[in-house]
Each structure stands twice: as structure tokens, then as C-alpha cells.
Amino acid sequence: MAGQKIQAPKGVSEYMPPRSDVFEFVREALIDPARRAGYSLMELPVFEDTELFTRGVGASTDVVSKEMYTFTDRGDRSITLRPEGTAGVMRAVIEHGLDRGALPIKVWYSGAFFRAERPQAGRYRQFYQVGIEAIGLDDPAIDAEVIAIADAGFRAIGLTKFRLDLTSLGDSQSRAAHRVDLLKFIATLDLDEATAARASINPLRLFDDKREEMKNAMAKAPLLMDYLSDASRAHFEQVKKYLNVLGISYVLNPRMVRGLDYYTGTTFEFVHELLGAQSGIGGGGRYDGLMQELGGQELSGIGFGLGIDRAVLAAEAEGVISNELFVSDLLIIPLGELAKERALVIAAGLRADNKTVEIAFGDRALKGAMKAADKSGARYVVVLGDSEIASGHVELKEMNTGATASVRIDSLINEL
RNA sequence: GUGGGCGUAGCUCAGCUGGUAGAGCACCCGGUUGUGGUCCGGGAUGUCGCGGGUUCGAGCCCCGUCGCUCACCCCA
Numbered sequence: 001m002a003g004q005k006i007q008a009p010k011g012v013s014e015y016m017p018p019r020s021d022v023f024e025f026v027r028e029a030l031i032d033p034a035r036r037a038g039y040s041l042m043e044l045p046v047f048e049d050t051e052l053f054t055r056g057v058g059a060s061t062d063v064v065s066k067e068m069y070t071f072t073d074r075g076d077r078s079i080t081l082r083p084e085g086t087a088g089v090m091r092a093v094i095e096h097g098l099d100r101g102a103l104p105i106k107v108w109y110s111g112a113f114f115r116a117e118r119p120q121a122g123r124y125r126q127f128y129q130v131g132i133e134a135i136g137l138d139d140p141a142i143d144a145e146v147i148a149i150a151d152a153g154f155r156a157i158g159l160t161k162f163r164l165d166l167t168s169l170g171d172s173q174s175r176a177a178h179r180v181d182l183l184k185f186i187a188t189l190d191l192d193e194a195t196a197a198r199a200s201i202n203p204l205r206l207f208d209d210k211r212e213e214m215k216n217a218m219a220k221a222p223l224l225m226d227y228l229s230d231a232s233r234a235h236f237e238q239v240k241k242y243l244n245v246l247g248i249s250y251v252l253n254p255r256m257v258r259g260l261d262y263y264t265g266t267t268f269e270f271v272h273e274l275l276g277a278q279s280g281i282g283g284g285g286r287y288d289g290l291m292q293e294l295g296g297q298e299l300s301g302i303g304f305g306l307g308i309d310r311a312v313l314a315a316e317a318e319g320v321i322s323n324e325l326f327v328s329d330l331l332i333i334p335l336g337e338l339a340k341e342r343a344l345v346i347a348a349g350l351r352a353d354n355k356t357v358e359i360a361f362g363d364r365a366l367k368g369a370m371k372a373a374d375k376s377g378a379r380y381v382v383v384l385g386d387s388e389i390a391s392g393h394v395e396l397k398e399m400n401t402g403a404t405a406s407v408r409i410d411s412l413i414n415e416l
Numbered sequence: 417g418u419g420g421g422c423g424u425a426g427c428u429c430a431g432c433u434g435g436u437a438g439a440g441c442a443c444c445c446g447g448u449u450g451u452g453g454u455c456c457g458g459g460a461u462g463u464c465g466c467g468g469g470u471u472c473g474a475g476c477c478c479c480g481u482c483g484c485u486c487a488c489c490c491c492a
């Protein structure tokens with residue numbers, strides 16, 4: 001049947017004007033602090049060998065076990081749309097031998113990620129992230145700097161109603177020691193089937209249960225934070241010290257749980273107050289065993305992934321983005337064929353000088369063109385007709401105030 | 417995968433106990449000479465998600481189906 005409308009696949013996030021301007025602004029705001037800290041772009045494929053994720057992220061994680069878009073390509077290879085960014089960066093670093101060059105490797109990336117979940121507010125099947133990774137440095141100062149870069153990005157957007165949750169997952173011996181006691185403790189609880197199943201996959205998950213009775217039950221559970229080895233503890237103390245120096249406040253959250261298996265040591269999450277159920281706007285941490293797990297050298301690393309979609313929602317919830325940011329400097333209304341030609345040339349010149357200039361094409365009546373100019377939000381409007389062309393002067397009208405000034409066409413640039 | 421809510425003009429929604437569709441916003445044109453935002457006048461717009469059933473008659477009732485949405489799980 002002809003004319004059937006085709007809809008976007010379920011749960012994808014799309015941005016139409018004018019909201020797409022907000023999206024772009026947010027993305028750039030999140031990337032900028034990384035660039036300023038010496039991080040370089042790494043542009044990676046959105047699909048990878050499935051094994052990269054089962055091995056890197058962890059086969060027992062929800063992300064890998066039930067949320068991946070996996071398919072077989074024409075060469076019978078198992079391919080997966082990337083559900084997160086770190087594993088791909090590691091793969092590329094190893095594949096291209098970057099780990100044999102100067103350390104640390106500092107890169108950022110931005111793009112679409114995919115998880116086959118039931119969509120809800122702030123959770124999409126295709127979503128966007130900005131991430132950075134700093135690989136090959138154990139210095140706790142880099143941990144603090146990575147966190148500071150994320151914080152600076154959120155602040156640049158104008159967000160203030162968020163907090164930073166911080167913890168340390170320790171090294172493998174810290175976790176092994178804790179796990180023994182935690183499992184003993186959990187064995188004393190009377191759990192329903194689903195909860196027991198979760199506990200068997202990852203006992204730390206129970207710390208994240210939202211039910212009151214579970215929160216109460218877990219209140220006395222042994223905390224990983226109390227099992228940190230001396231080295232892990234010392235590292236974490238330094239991270240906290242540097243954050244204090246930076247004036248970045250955080251909330252110690254020893255019950256924080258992350259869904260990806262590779263995290264070790266310093267781990268953090270940015271949580272926004274106004275977002276509802278999906279309130280995490282970004283998170284990250286150390287992953288000191290990941291590189292080796294993926295066949296590379298034994299290099300440590302730390303990074304984060306920030307949710308662009310959620311940052312947009314947060315910005316909207318806080319009402320911090322002014323649409324003044326996205327309006328044109330000037331709109332030219334040409335009257336007549338000759339004026340249209342001149343308008344094209346004038347606009348091209350001003351654009352080359354970094355101004356944003358629109359032309360009201362379409363030979364509309366002046367009144368209609370002015371209405372359109374008003375709606376566009378352009379800061380200034382100029383009507384270009386025969387008399388202006390003859391005199392070389394235009395009336396430059398400031399739309400906010402209605403004030404006009406006579407300006408020579410070739411010095412318009414100085415007035416915008 | 418589980419549960420709740422909802423699907424009526426581009427958008428937000430109204431539509432009483434079934435009688436065959438409306439508002440606001442937005443949009444377009446006009447209010448006579450080349451300057452917007454207010455005001456006034458006019459105008460276009462809907463397979464009432466889809467399919468079936470009940471009925472003389474269904475947007476309103478029943479069944480199915482698809483979709484959207486929120487929450488759980490999990491996470492950006």
C-alpha cells in the first residue's frame with residue numbers, strides 16, 4: 001500500500017530544530033574542556049567484533065547479556081553495535097600500537113551508542129555520549145583531572161543542580177577480600193528469587209536496590225571501602241586531596257554500583273537532581289585490568305562517558321540555555337531582483353567575517369518578510385531595495401529595541 | 417523481559433449518559449504607499465492509531481493489534 005508512513009525505530013533519540021541547536025551546544029560544551037586539557041579526537045567505528053564487548057565489558061553484565069544489538073554480517077562474523085565507548089578505544093590503542101608510544105594516551109570521542117533496552121525518560125536505544133580516556137598513568141592526579149574535565153563540561157552548559165558521587169572499588173585483592181565477607185552477609189538474608197539471582201551475578205548490585213526493606217537490610221552489609229588495600233587507600237586519599245584543591249565537591253558513596261565489570265579503583269558518577277529515574281548524566285572510573293584483558297600491555301587507564309541526551313534534558317529542566325545563543329546576527333530582506341543579487345554578495349562577505357547572516361528569499365511582501373524576521377529572532381534586520389543600492393546606505397534595525405541607524409553597506413561588519 | 421497511563425488538526429488538549437468533530441497556540445492572506453512584535457477580519461488543516469465486533473447510528477462500548485509514554489530491571 002502506498003503512502004504508509006515509516007516511523008523511526010523504537011527508542012531512538014532524535015533532535016529537530018530548534019532543539020538540535022541545544023544538542024549541539026551541549027555536545028560542544030562537554031568536549032571543549034577535554035580539548036583544552038590536551039585530549040585528541042579518536043574517531044571509531046560504531047560496530048565492533050562482538051567479542052570485544054563480551055571480553056571487555058564482561059559477559060555477566062546486563063549490558064552484554066541482554067542489551068546488545070548483535071548481528072551476523074555477510075562474512076558470518078558476529079558484529080555488535082557499540083554499547084559503550086571504552087572497549088573500542090582500548091581495541092584501537094592496542095591495534096595501532098599507541099601503547100608503545102608516549103604515555104599517557106589522552107583521547108576523547110563523541111557519537112552514538114546502542115543498547116536494546118525498553119526506552120523511558122532519558123533512556124534510549126540509540127543515545128549519544130562524549131567520553132575521554134587517559135591511558136598509561138597511575139598518578140591519582142589524573143583521576144582528579146578527568147573528573148574535573150567532566151565537571152567543567154557540565155558547568156559550561158550552565159548546570160548546577162547535580163552532585164558528584166565518588167568511591168573506590170579498590171584493586172583485585174581488595175575486592176576479593178570484601179567479596180568473601182559480603183557473600184557471607186548476603187547468605188544471612190532472606191532473598192526472593194530475582195534478587196538472589198542478581199546477587200549471584202554481582203553481589204554489589206544489592207547495594208543499589210531501590211526497595212526500602214532491601215536498603216535497610218543492606219545497611220549493615222560490609223562496605224568495599226573498608227577493605228581497600230593500603231595502595232588503593234593511599235591512591236584514593238590522593239584523589240580526594242586533589243579534588244579538594246580543585247574545589248570540586250563530592251559525596252562519598254561507598255554503595256555506588258557500576259554496571260560494567262572493568263572498573264577498578266576510583267569510580268564516580270554525576271547525578272542530576274531534576275531528571276527522574278534516569279538521573280545519571282555521566283560516570284566513569286579506573287579500569288586497570290582492561291587493556292591486558294583485551295590482549296594489550298598491562299597499562300592502567302581512567303575515563304568517563306557523559307550522556308549528551310541526559311545533559312540536554314538536565315539543561316532544559318534547569319532552564320539554563322538561552323535561545324539567544326542560536327539566533328542570526330543579521331537578516332537581509334531584498335526587494336527586487338537586483339537587491340537579491342546584492343544581498344547574496346553582502347551576506348557572503350559578512351559570513352566570511354564570521355557573522356551569521358540570513359536572507360529572506362521568496363519575494364514576499366515586506367510586511368510578511370518582517371514578520372518572518374521577527375520570528376527568526378535575528379538581532380538586526382536590513383531592508384535592501386533600489387534606494388539603498390543607489391545610496392550605498394541601509395537602515396540597520398535592531399529588533400529588540402526597534403532602533404534604526406543609517407549605515408554604509410560596506411561597513412555593516414563594524415555594526416554587528 | 418515485567419507493570420501502569422495514553423493514542424482526536426503541525427503542537428497542547430476538549431468532546432457530557434453512543435447521534436456522525438471543536439478550542440487554544442502555530443501557520444497563510446488581508447486591514448492600499450518600503451519595516452516586525454499588540455489588535456481586527458478572513459482562510460487551510462483531521463483515514464478521531466489500525467482491524468474487527470455490537471448498534472438504526474461509535475471518537476465515545478467490546479475484542480484484537482500497533483504505537484507512544486512512565487516506572488521496574490539496568491544505565492548515559
